[in-house]
Amino acid sequence: MRTWRVGTFSMGASLLFLGIALLVTQFADFNITKILVSWWPFIFIVLGIEVILYLWLQKSGKEMLKYDVLSIFLIGILGMTGLAFTILSQIGVADSVEAMLFREHQTLELPAYDEVLQEEIKRVVIQNSSQTSLTIESTNSSGFSIFGSYTGEISKKDGRVETVDDYLSTTIKGDTLYVTLMEPAAPSEPFSAYISMEATVLIPQNLKLEVMGDYAPVTLKPRTMASNWIVKDSNYVSLFLEKDKLIAMEATGVEDVSSNIEELKIEEEQPQKEKMGEEYDVETVHGKNVSLGETNAKKQIYIVNASSLNVQQTP
Numbered sequence: 088m089r090t091w092r093v094g095t096f097s098m099g100a101s102l103l104f105l106g107i108a109l110l111v112t113q114f115a116d117f118n119i120t121k122i123l124v125s126w127w128p129f130i131f132i133v134l135g136i137e138v139i140l141y142l143w144l145q146k147s148g149k150e151m152l153k154y155d156v157l158s159i160f161l162i163g164i165l166g167m168t169g170l171a172f173t174i175l176s177q178i179g180v181a182d183s184v185e186a187m188l189f190r191e192h193q194t195l196e197l198p199a200y201d202e203v204l205q206e207e208i209k210r211v212v213i214q215n216s217s218q219t220s221l222t223i224e225s226t227n228s229s230g231f232s233i234f235g236s237y238t239g240e241i242s243k244k245d246g247r248v249e250t251v252d253d254y255l256s257t258t259i260k261g262d263t264l265y266v267t268l269m270e271p272a273a274p275s276e277p278f279s280a281y282i283s284m285e286a287t288v289l290i291p292q293n294l295k296l297e298v299m300g301d302y303a304p305v306t307l308k309p310r311t312m313a314s315n316w317i318v319k320d321s322n323y324v325s326l327f328l329e330k331d332k333l334i335a336m337e338a339t340g341v342e343d344v345s346s347n348i349e350e351l352k353i354e355e356e357q358p359q360k361e362k363m364g365e366e367y368d369v370e371t372v373h374g375k376n377v378s379l380g381e382t383n384a385k386k387q388i389y390i391v392n393a394s395s396l397n398v399q400q401t402p
Contacts, residue, residue: 100133193241197286198251199234209262210295215303217254217270219284223316224308225292231264232289237271239282254284300324302394309334309388317389324393328400335380336398338390342374346398352378 211231215221219235226232233255237248248254248271256267271282290296292313298305300321307326309316312334318324328334328348344353354376377396380387390396 191241192239194236194238195241195247197233197235197237197248197254197284199232200251200255200257201230201232202257203230204264204291204294207262208259208264208294210297211264211266211290212297212299213288214265214267214299215301215305217268217284218301218303219268219286220304220306221268221298221300222285222287222306222308223296223298224287224289225310225312226289227292227311228289229291230289231291231294233266233286235284235286237282237284241282248282300393307388309386312388313386315387315389317391318393319391321390321393323395323397324390325397326388326390326399328398330400330402333380333400335387336378336390337387338375338377338393338396340374340392341377341390341396342393343395344375344377344398345396348379348398348400350379351398354378 213221213223237254241247253271254269256269258265268284268286271284292311295314296316298316298318298321300318302320302322304323305318305321305325307316307318307324309326310329310332324338326336333348333350344351374392377390377398379398
């Protein structure tokens with residue numbers, strides 16, 4: 088009477104199947120993560136068939152049934168590993184790791200936003216909540232547009248900005264268009280990747296503009312601007328003025344100023360006393376006041392609280 092060890096055949100079949108699957112992935116465009124997640128139930132199917140077959144043979148008196156403890160132990164290890172892969176895949180960890188491994192540093196175009204504004208719209212408010220570097224330029228048309236690019240570690244499944252809604256939110260209330268630039272959705276740590284955006288905004292010349300910079304860089308090109316612009320809380324403001332179209336400008340709370348315009352006036356703010364505790368006062372200076380052209384002009388740019396201001400006159 089022959090003796091069969093249950094587990095030996097299952098172990099061999101499992102290793103053979105896994106080896107063939109891994110070999111095929113080297114020559115075909117198969118997802119190795121899905122193979123590792125899906126192959127392991129095969130182990131228990133083969134082991135179950137083997138046990139049922141050997142039990143039937145033992146009852147007929149043809150075989151002596153014994154268990155190969157080492158093979159069954161190794162099968163258990165492979166099964167638990169497969170189960171772990173399945174759990175990680177179900178909660179998204181496996182997909183995140185795969186996406187992280189296949190990321191590439193890329194620069195891609197943002198989906199463009201174009202909207203022809205109705206005559207009722209008199210003002211545009213931009214809230215920059217994504218630290219996007221903005222370039223704002225006036226235009227003779229009635230269309231309001233936002234376009235640009237984004238750069239970062241991007242994979243086929245992660246980091247791409249597919250639609251305008253992925254980075255931009257717009258709402259019309261009364262005579263005002265409210266625009267919010269948002270950070271694109273990204274997985275949480277440790278799988279997140281930093282994405283930086285650069286956007287250009289074209290605004291009709293007759294609309295008032297208010298920009299909440301959130302300490303991101305802003306470049307202003309007023310050109311044919313015919314209404315007031317206000318920029319608040321920007322880290323770095325660059326203002327480019329055409330030679331024959333100098334526009335009035337007033338800035339407060341500016342730390343550093345650079346310019347090639349002789350008419351630019353720069354004044355240090357007067358020190359102000361601020362109470363620190365109950366015993367003494369401290370004199371503080373909040374920045375510089377910068378002005379160009381006539382105060383209270385019909386079209387003027389107001390800049391409030393900028394770390395750095397660069398005013399340049401282009402040829």
